[in-house]
Amino acid sequence: MAEPEENLATNEITLHFGPQHPSAHGLLHLIVKMQGEKIVNVNPDIGYLHRGTEKIAENLLYHQFVPYTDRLDYLCAMSNNLAYVMAVEKLLDIEIPERTKYIRVVAAELSRIAGHLLCVGAWGMDLGAMTILLYAMRERELVLDIFEMLCGARMTLSYMRVGGVRYDFNEECQEACLNLVKIMPARIDEYERILTGNRVWLKRNKAVGVLSADEAITIGLSGPALRASGVNWDIRKHEPYLVYDRMDFVVPTGETGDCLDRYLVRIEEMRQSLRIIEQAVTAMPPGPFNVDDAQLVPPPHAQTYDNMENLIHHFKYVSHGFKVPPGEAYASIESPKGELGVYIVSDGTEKPFRLKLRMPTFMNLQSLAQMCKGGYLADVVACLSSLDPVFGECDK
Amino acid sequence: MAADHRNPILIDNLKTRFKDEIVSTSRFKDEVTHLVTKSALVKICEFLKTDPALQMNYLVDVIGVDYRPALPRFEVVYHLYSIGQRHRIRLKVKVGEDESLPSVTGIWPAADFPEREAYDMYGIIFDGHPNLTRIYMPHDWDGFPLRKDYPLRGYKDEYNPFGQEKEELL
Numbered sequence: 237m238a239e240p241e242e243n244l245a246t247n248e249i250t251l252h253f254g255p256q257h258p259s260a261h262g263l264l265h266l267i268v269k270m271q272g273e274k275i276v277n278v279n280p281d282i283g284y285l286h287r288g289t290e291k292i293a294e295n296l297l298y299h300q301f302v303p304y305t306d307r308l309d310y311l312c313a314m315s316n317n318l319a320y321v322m323a324v325e326k327l328l329d330i331e332i333p334e335r336t337k338y339i340r341v342v343a344a345e346l347s348r349i350a351g352h353l354l355c356v357g358a359w360g361m362d363l364g365a366m367t368i369l370l371y372a373m374r375e376r377e378l379v380l381d382i383f384e385m386l387c388g389a390r391m392t393l394s395y396m397r398v399g400g401v402r403y404d405f406n407e408e409c410q411e412a413c414l415n416l417v418k419i420m421p422a423r424i425d426e427y428e429r430i431l432t433g434n435r436v437w438l439k440r441n442k443a444v445g446v447l448s449a450d451e452a453i454t455i456g457l458s459g460p461a462l463r464a465s466g467v468n469w470d471i472r473k474h475e476p477y478l479v480y481d482r483m484d485f486v487v488p489t490g491e492t493g494d495c496l497d498r499y500l501v502r503i504e505e506m507r508q509s510l511r512i513i514e515q516a517v518t519a520m521p522p523g524p525f526n527v528d529d530a531q532l533v534p535p536p537h538a539q540t541y542d543n544m545e546n547l548i549h550h551f552k553y554v555s556h557g558f559k560v561p562p563g564e565a566y567a568s569i570e571s572p573k574g575e576l577g578v579y580i581v582s583d584g585t586e587k588p589f590r591l592k593l594r595m596p597t598f599m600n601l602q603s604l605a606q607m608c609k610g611g612y613l614a615d616v617v618a619c620l621s622s623l624d625p626v627f628g629e630c631d632k
Numbered sequence: 633m634a635a636d637h638r639n640p641i642l643i644d645n646l647k648t649r650f651k652d653e654i655v656s657t658s659r660f661k662d663e664v665t666h667l668v669t670k671s672a673l674v675k676i677c678e679f680l681k682t683d684p685a686l687q688m689n690y691l692v693d694v695i696g697v698d699y700r701p702a703l704p705r706f707e708v709v710y711h712l713y714s715i716g717q718r719h720r721i722r723l724k725v726k727v728g729e730d731e732s733l734p735s736v737t738g739i740w741p742a743a744d745f746p747e748r749e750a751y752d753m754y755g756i757i758f759d760g761h762p763n764l765t766r767i768y769m770p771h772d773w774d775g776f777p778l779r780k781d782y783p784l785r786g787y788k789d790e791y792n793p794f795g796q797e798k799e800e801l802l
Contacts, residue, residue, distance in 0.1 A: 283768035290753075291777055295784050326661055453689055453715055456742025469715050565661050566711060566722070568692075579711070581697055594693040594711070602745050631768060 246272050251613070255284050259362040259617045262627030266604075266620075270613060278608045278616065280601050285631035293591040297557030298324050299398055301591070306392035308593065309629035311354050314347035314383075315571040316629070317396035322477065323567035323578035324398045327560050330527055332400055337478045338520040339405045342413060343386070343395060344478075344569070345509040345516070349420070350379040351572030351624070352460075352502045352509075356427060359499070359621035363440045368430055375423050382412045398558075399533045400526030410517050417514045424506055431499070441495040445607035445619035448493060455603040459574025459596055460501045461623055465493030471570040482519070483512045498622040531558045557586035573597055573624055597623070597630040641685050642721050650676055665722040673725055674734045680712060680721070681739055688712040688721060691740035696750035700780045704728035706756055710736070732757035735764075753778035 253266035263284035305316040357372030488504035490497025535546035568577035574596030653672030692711035735758035788795035
């Protein structure tokens with residue numbers, strides 16, 4: 237379309253989008269510079285939710301920090317737990333039991349589904365499709381119910397601990413997971429019926445916020461948003477951790493790198509996650525779900541009452557924690573938003589000397605300006621939703 | 633580990649080319665770390681990105697670490713990844729308190745936010761950064777929160793009755 241108003245000379249105006257804005261997915265302040273309705277530049281101003289998590293971590297015992305990781309990306313807390321405990325375990329040089337690896341894979345994939353569901357739901361709502369949010373929430377409930385069965389919590393899970401997980405994965409959970417695997421594909425088809433062929437949805441997302449593969453890589457994009465630009469990079473596949481190398485799944489990639497591709501990649505990832513959950517649940521071997529080390533894992537609650545040895549271990553664990561050998565390690569996982577990495581510098585004490593969280597939302601947000609430039613103000617909302625930002629993790 | 637056979641590339645390629653610029657090299661938990669001199673940082677980064685065997689085209693993170701009271705006080709850590717070759721490398725540079733170091737935003741634009749974060753939290757200056765301002769803390773904030781001598785609860789003021797008195801620390 238040749239638009240005569242393309243060169244219309246107007247004064248550049250600055251619009252403040254947020255920090256309280258229903259489409260900002262949290263406390264995000266965007267300073268948008270516009271010529272008419274065309275975007276000249278977008279400058280994200282973040283930090284409204286900064287709590288100094290890294291400073292807090294330096295003053296806590298290693299096992300005390302796990303609940304803080306829940307509050308980073310609160311929509312998929314399992315992934316945060318996982319990245320953190322993996323980094324500590326790497327420094328401790330311990331091998332977790334086989335069963336735990338499977339449990340963690342199931343938990344991480346469940347949290348990916350929960351995260352993507354909210355992403356698609358909130359995205360739909362931002363663009364005016366209210367129904368999809370309600371449908372996505374309905375299915376998210378199924379996932380949260382499984383979390384509740386697993387550990388009693390729905391949002392702030394703290395399910396994983398250094399050396400294993402907090403509670404065993406029982407038969408009830410197994411049934412619930414298999415039930416989810418059975419129900420979910422039809423529900424995902426339902427979302428696709430509502431959105432994928434929807435003219436309004438296509439108009440709002442197709443050819444909006446296009447990023448080429450090279451642009452996406454140099455700007456530091458990761459996760460589904462990077463794969464939508466056609467870059468086949470998934471940490472689960474290319475640097476497999478836990479038991480992902482034994483799982484059969486496909487890494488979906490997009491072609492054009494527009495918002496629609498980012499949506500399609502997420503939809504396909506949910507289907508693949510269900511496949512992984514099914515495989516992991518059925519292949520899960522019996523056995524212990526914690527390492528056999530009284531320093532790292534507190535004894536079962538009941539035993540602390542009548543066994544002196546266990547009482548001592550429990551006391552030591554709670555009051556002193558455990559020492560981690562000096563050194564530095566970086567562990568990263570493929571979280572629903574992208575590469576979630578934890579870098580720990582240990583000085584040999586019970587507390588990390590430095591803990592750095594590499595947050596996918598924080599890095600992905602850099603690409604927003606490039607995505608929005610030249611588009612319309614309404615497209616900013618689509619671009620932002622397609623990155624699936626969560627400000628708990630962005631601002632840490 | 634599948635990446636094991638690649639580690640020699642990460643170590644030898646760099647060491648033969650930058651004999652004097654690489655201060656030390658270590659391998660720990662399958663992670664290769666090079667401590668490089670500040671003056672050679674940009675040169676080494678450019679080489680890492682363009683060398684066909686290395687192709688470090690993805691900047692994962694830029695991290696500040698405060699080693700007070702050691703001198704030089706800070707260390708800046710770069711995590712790099714190659715999406716083509718699937719390997720990781722870590723570079724480190726030591727920086728003193730009143731020194732600055734060159735920004736790598738010219739090589740990887742992704743360094744923009746993490747460098748701003750390192751500045752915000754530690755006060756490390758990156759020369760050549762397009763917009764080196766605070767990113768998390770308010771623009772008029774006093775002090776650098778992640779420094780080891782910054783109190784956990786901050787300094788006492790009208791908004792923070794639980795903070796430490798500034799005089800007490802002296």
